Amino acid sequence: MAWIDLSPILSPIRWAVVGAAATRLYMPERYTRDLDVAVRFEDALATRKKLSDAKLVHEGELSIGGSTWRTPDGQIIDIIEGHEAWWTNALNEAQTNRDAQGLPILPLRYLVLMKFQSGRVQDIADVTRMLGQADDNALNNIRSLFKQFAPNDLADLESLITLGKLER
Secondary structure, eight states: OOOOOOHHHHTTSOOEEOSHHHHTTTSOOOOOSEEEEEEEGGGHHHHHHHHHHTTOEEEEEOTTSEEEEEOTTSOEEEEEEEOSTTHHHHHHHHTTOBOTTOOBBOOHHHHHHHHHHHOOHHHHHHHHHHHHHOOHHHHHHHHHHHHHHOGGGHHHHHHHHHHHHHHO
């Protein structure tokens, strides 16, 4: 699936693909109807202005914090506003973590943390599939991030790693 590259629209704001389109870098691609993108909460107003100036149409607000936009060719983009302390580092690292299309993708450890914290069933399914594909080095990086930002969830992470390996 091909998606709009928001780089020329959002520059110099740091952004990254975070939803199903991001998971294709870490597991087999699955269908999605929208492009989920994250920016720092501090950049939310500037992001909204840039999208509006580029003739994207504001479709509404997200219950999780953020907004939905429609491109002139009809693509739907959800802009998620990241509040947690780790977002700055995650978005900076995403700039050199590109998919085959060239889009900045949230690095695996941050994507797992974000999807895990969302608690949605589809996100947990994505997490187990990505963990099942991950090598030992990637898993250790994920564990390290969880130790720092979600230490109470380490046992659940280990369960998901086990499930992902079994599924693979």
